Amino acid sequence: MNEALYVFPGQRGRPSVLFQSRGGLVPCRSREPGLQLTVKSISGCKCNAISSKNGTLMWEPDAFPFVKAKTCTDMSWIKEGELSLLEKISANILKAGPMPKHVAFIMDGNRRFARKKNMERQEGHMQGFNKLAETLRWCKHLNIPEVTVYAFSIENFKRTEDEVDGLMELARQKFERLLEEHENLEKHGVCIRVLGDLNMLPLDLQQLIAKAVFTTRNHNKCFVNVCFAYTSRYEITNAVREMAWGVEQGLIKGSDVSEALLSECLYSNNSPNPDLLIRTSGEVRLSDFLLWQTSHSCLVFQSVLWPEYSFWNLCEAILQYQLNHKSIQKARDLHREHQALQQLEADRACVAELLQHHSNGKPVDSQRRQEALLHYTSCREERVRDFLKALKHKRDSFFSDLCSESLLA
Amino acid sequence: MRTRMALMYSLLWRLLLILVHVNRALFSWLHVRIQSWKGRLWERAATVLLLPISLVGFPDFQNNLNHGPDANVKPITEKSTGGGRSRCLSDGKSLKKIPVHIGLLVAEEEPSYPDIANVVVWCMAVGISYVSVYDNHGVFQKNNSRLLEEIKRQQQDLLGVDGSMHSVEFLSSGSDQHQHNVVSCRPTVRVLSPDDGKQSIVHVAQQLCRSVENKERSFKDINVSMLDLLLRESKNIPDPELVVKFGPVNSTLGFLPWHIRLTEFISLPSHRNISYEDLLGALQRYGACQQRLGQ
Numbered sequence: 001m002n003e004a005l006y007v008f009p010g011q012r013g014r015p016s017v018l019f020q021s022r023g024g025l026v027p028c029r030s031r032e033p034g035l036q037l038t039v040k041s042i043s044g045c046k047c048n049a050i051s052s053k054n055g056t057l058m059w060e061p062d063a064f065p066f067v068k069a070k071t072c073t074d075m076s077w078i079k080e081g082e083l084s085l086l087e088k089i090s091a092n093i094l095k096a097g098p099m100p101k102h103v104a105f106i107m108d109g110n111r112r113f114a115r116k117k118n119m120e121r122q123e124g125h126m127q128g129f130n131k132l133a134e135t136l137r138w139c140k141h142l143n144i145p146e147v148t149v150y151a152f153s154i155e156n157f158k159r160t161e162d163e164v165d166g167l168m169e170l171a172r173q174k175f176e177r178l179l180e181e182h183e184n185l186e187k188h189g190v191c192i193r194v195l196g197d198l199n200m201l202p203l204d205l206q207q208l209i210a211k212a213v214f215t216t217r218n219h220n221k222c223f224v225n226v227c228f229a230y231t232s233r234y235e236i237t238n239a240v241r242e243m244a245w246g247v248e249q250g251l252i253k254g255s256d257v258s259e260a261l262l263s264e265c266l267y268s269n270n271s272p273n274p275d276l277l278i279r280t281s282g283e284v285r286l287s288d289f290l291l292w293q294t295s296h297s298c299l300v301f302q303s304v305l306w307p308e309y310s311f312w313n314l315c316e317a318i319l320q321y322q323l324n325h326k327s328i329q330k331a332r333d334l335h336r337e338h339q340a341l342q343q344l345e346a347d348r349a350c351v352a353e354l355l356q357h358h359s360n361g362k363p364v365d366s367q368r369r370q371e372a373l374l375h376y377t378s379c380r381e382e383r384v385r386d387f388l389k390a391l392k393h394k395r396d397s398f399f400s401d402l403c404s405e406s407l408l409a
Numbered sequence: 410m411r412t413r414m415a416l417m418y419s420l421l422w423r424l425l426l427i428l429v430h431v432n433r434a435l436f437s438w439l440h441v442r443i444q445s446w447k448g449r450l451w452e453r454a455a456t457v458l459l460l461p462i463s464l465v466g467f468p469d470f471q472n473n474l475n476h477g478p479d480a481n482v483k484p485i486t487e488k489s490t491g492g493g494r495s496r497c498l499s500d501g502k503s504l505k506k507i508p509v510h511i512g513l514l515v516a517e518e519e520p521s522y523p524d525i526a527n528v529v530v531w532c533m534a535v536g537i538s539y540v541s542v543y544d545n546h547g548v549f550q551k552n553n554s555r556l557l558e559e560i561k562r563q564q565q566d567l568l569g570v571d572g573s574m575h576s577v578e579f580l581s582s583g584s585d586q587h588q589h590n591v592v593s594c595r596p597t598v599r600v601l602s603p604d605d606g607k608q609s610i611v612h613v614a615q616q617l618c619r620s621v622e623n624k625e626r627s628f629k630d631i632n633v634s635m636l637d638l639l640l641r642e643s644k645n646i647p648d649p650e651l652v653v654k655f656g657p658v659n660s661t662l663g664f665l666p667w668h669i670r671l672t673e674f675i676s677l678p679s680h681r682n683i684s685y686e687d688l689l690g691a692l693q694r695y696g697a698c699q700q701r702l703g704q
Binding site for chain 2: 092094095097153155156157158159231232233234236237239240241242245248253254255257258259262283284285286287288291292294296297298300301319320322323324327328331334335338342
């Protein structure tokens with residue numbers, strides 16, 4: 001059954017369509033803007049489209065007998081289906097060892113894939129999205145509850161206007177589709193979060209994103225974090241700005257700033273740090289992605305292009321994670337110990353300063369010092385808790401305000 | 410039944426790990442053999458034989474095989490004279506691009522100072538002006554005088570008695586930075602530790618928050634360039650274009666998170682008994698990298 005899947009603006013104003021057929025995704029290009037389509041399918045059959053209504057293309061079923069759908073439907077975020085027997089066995093073998101609980105992907109290679117297969121760039125991105133949905137399915141079968149992906153970097157705004165508009169349009173379609181299948185998302189318990197400087201995006205896209213995030217916020221079986229309009233430096237800067245906001249509001253003091261607090265102010269504060277970061281297409285850099293969070297993660301660079309990613313590539317990456325697990329765990333523990341020590345030193349220094357003020361130069365006994373330290377630490381922790389609550393409220397209101405705006409519009 | 414299945418899978422997993430370790434041991438043994446034989450034919454034969462196994466996922470090894478240094482490169486021995494330096498310089502010039510700052514990330518226990526000093530000296534001889542050395546335990550930081558001694562010694566060995574023409578600036582966290590506001594034209598060796606990473610960012614954040622507390626600025630003024638500037642004020646570390654990681658651990662282990670946004674990472678199996686050809690191979694691979702910077 002051929003089913004029309006997606007329509008997007010192609011080059012030079014000709015709409016382009018992708019059909020799902022047994023041979024895979026088949027592109028279909030129109031000869032004249034908006035009207036006639038020539039299907040380049042396996043059997044070489046031609047068909048005529050009738051008209052363009054609200055941006056959707058309609059086909060005469062007689063002219064093209066094996067077209068099922070009349071209107072175009074977007075590709076889903078959720079792919080159902082079990083693993084094959086061999087895949088299941090391999091998954092079970094891997095699951096006998098330590099498994100990552102949070103995997104991050106840099107989905108690189110869409111454009112190179114499009115060039116390789118003589119497709120349009122936009123189709124490459126479409127295939128890339130398709131692969132993402134499949135990867136989420138594999139992660140579900142491998143019991144990996146959280147996935148973060150790098151969808152769009154702030155640096156990508158530098159690309160040609162055509163490409164950026166195409167990507168924004170793709171994002172709109174995807175988030176609209178997400179809202180349409182919210183029941184399916186609820187069934188699978190998928191929570192979608194979008195990380196990034198969202199105010200850089202067009203307002204209607206922001207509203208769509210806000211709705212998607214808002215409707216799935218209480219789901220808790222698996223988590224998908226999409227980094228959109230994101231770079232790590234902007235994220236860290238934003239975290240510092242939030243802490244400065246907290247100071248300005250009088251919620252915390254400048255001395256309360258610590259590594260742990262900064263981590264809590266990042267966009268990704270609701271997620272643990274990624275255990276495994278995978279970058280495809282053979283590039284060996286991080287490109288400003290989760291630089292803070294992946295400081296003690298397993299990095300795996302694979303040369304396969306993202307739209308060609310397979311279950312076995314994922315298994316290979318997880319195997320690398322398992323081989324590195326012990327040494328990375330050791331490094332993480334060391335870092336945590338060091339952090340705790342630094343926090344203790346900082347608290348001690350603050351307490352010493354305070355005591356000096358209050359005791360007017362008289363020496364203070366160690367018991368009094370210890371009590372003061374405990375008291376100071378618990379006060380600091382309370383301040384930090386209140387600040388983080390206020391921050392969460394601020395962020396939730398950002399999304400709910402955008403949602404209510406779009407309802408009124 | 411279920412526990413029997415679980416046991417079986419657990420055993421199979423252990424078997425898988427053993428197979429991988431055996432594979433790796435085989436590769437490193439072969440790698441050493443190939444280096445010593447230096448026959449192109451042998452390299453090609455080995456690649457063909459190992460291709461099916463290497464497809465299972467040891468891209469580093471494949472890269473080393475495919476982009477390894479020229480078979481004609483003669484090894485640099487410790488006792489070579491000043492001719493070594495000009496040879497290094499010409500090797501450097503033949504590379505498509507050289508990083509301004511190279512980071513040497515030692516992800517192995519018990520680092521070997523002579524070997525690291527070797528790598529540092531070779532990097533500088535090839536024309537890299539800023540070399541940093543990092544390990545996540547802060548061992549190099551604690552023993553930086555020992556490292557400096559080794560570097561001086563290796564410099565003399567490589568460059569001959571006239572090593573002083575290559576006077577090197579040696580920086581670690583203890584040294585006073587404020588006089589180095591002018592970009593130094595001398596090659597610099599910098600010892601880094603985890604405190605130079607996240608902790609430095611936290612210090613800048615504290616600085617900014619304190620100035621907000623004192624009403625000197627508003628939180629709205631804080632942006633990426635301000636943070637970047639403040640970070641470089643106290644420790645002017647340029648962004649490393651290349652980080653060469655030594656050791657089997659696939660992680661940055663806390664190395665300068667802010668600075669590595671566009672850094673290329675190239676892994677070498679170990680820094681022990683490392684040869685000049687290994688380093689040159691890594692630099693050649695870096696030369697072949699293409700950066701699109703988002704576009």
